[in-house]
Amino acid sequence: MNLRVITSSSHPATIALEGSLDLHGVEEVETPFLAAISAHPGAVVDLSQLTFVASLGMRMFIAAHKILALTGKPLIVFSPNPQVRKIIHHSGMDSLLTIAEDETEARSLATAG
């Protein structure tokens, strides 16, 4: 499980999650992910290389959502593969997350928000 924070001069930053958010993946990545979300509250999250989200992975997104809610910002994710999109849909988390089709849409939603 990988986490990349891509910061550039153009706001906002992109946080990319790559691999499987299973039990081990969550253990590895939860703390740095939430730290990155706290440090870059306007960031958008690239899910294009994410292959799976277990229930504890969903809890990580819930925590990120709650951190951002304190600053009035939404959690914007983009490009989930069909399987991850299905998991998010089944969990009803699509009512909490904003899912963009691609990075351009995600950035535009973030700057509009």
Added chain:
Amino acid sequence: MSDPNPTSNLAALRHDLRTPINHILGYSELLAEDLADQGIKNLGDLEKVQIAAKQLLGLIDSRLTDSASPALPESPKPLAEPVPEATIQAPTPTLATLAGRILVVDDHPDNRDVLAKRLQRQGHQTAQAKDGQQALEMLAASPFDLVLLDILMPTMDGTTALGHMKADPALRHIPVIMISALDEIESVVSCIEMGAEDFLPKPFNPTLLRARIGASLEKKAFRDQEQAYLHQIEETQKRLADELQEAARYVTSILPPPMEHPFSIAWAYTPSTELGGDSFGYHWIDSTHFAIYLLDVCGHGVGAALLSVAAINVLRSGSLHETDFRDPGQVLTGLNASFQMEQHNNMYFTIWYGVFDTATRTLHHASGGHPPAILLTPGEDGSNTLSEVRCPGTLIGVMPDISFESESQVIPPNARLFVYCDGAYEIKGPDGKMLDFDTDFLTFLQEHGRSPSLPDDVLAWIHSMNPDPVLDDDYSFITIDFPATS
């Protein structure tokens, strides 16, 4: 002596001659210590006796030697004499303070007596045995911290007794110090190889005796402590395992038995660890409303199981304030208000909750972020159609103050409903990739959906993908066969 071997005859002669002289030396040293305790430093004739005895020992070792014997050291005199006390490091306070219960084993009563008296002077408790056989009997009868074991004894010699001790799990941890004359060095070596802790040459040097006994007792004390900790850890592990099993039995015991009438309900449940975060149930709310529910707490283990049981008991007992349990939306709204994750160890759960109204054959249902139930409907041509039974709704405990809606649909005759958790399909396939809900799981249900043992069939299918007997997630699967007519 019938032994034709001149070497062993010589050794026996040395042994017989040295024994009384060792007694003289031993007793004279004890007397000297007693006098020193009384402040008398001039030992007079006693000192002459000691010197004469030591000279005599030296003579025995130097004259009664066999050049062919490998047992005798080249220069026996310095070794035969007691080791000068100045060359031996004084025992540490730790060693000096460790007193033990010591068994002295020697066929000669005076040898035992001298040694026992000396050990008692050093603060130890002693017991005596006249040979290996008696020693083993005494060791079996009461606990000892250390055994001082002579090598040459009638009935059962020291080497044999040591062999018995080291072969006995109850005795092998007791340290054994071999008592030997210097020409028994070969026997000593083999005893050390058999597991003896150390050896003490005769005549006994008081300081050496104290140091070796102290070291052996200290090792024994550490070993006993280690054993006690190990025992404590084993006890704790056993207790925890027993308690986990008890908890697992409780979690399973609250699952309802399969039923036949008016619906046929079958299920399979396999937790990932001893305790799972899944739970489910079904019961009559009144004469026409039958509730079916399955919930899945995030994660598994003790914490998940506790929340799972707490939530399922709320449903079983119908104990939500001002809630109509025939209305799934109301039930989930009440659960969400009662089980906010901040108050429940940061855990949420998903749930599918349905109520079947037998009067109208209508299924009312709601979902808290749970995978959709699947309805298998028979067509007129004998084919089966799968459809998802899912009302939008998010995870229970995540957002406060939200309401959950219900949806309803009429259940056709002979339809079959599947309610399950995500552990039924979120598994890795043979290629290491997660199975796909639509193309893998639903396809399997389409092909095998009418199997009377479907819950077990799905579990077998999962295991066929991954041979690991421990599942990554809990597995729960329920089938409900609705009757042809009301």
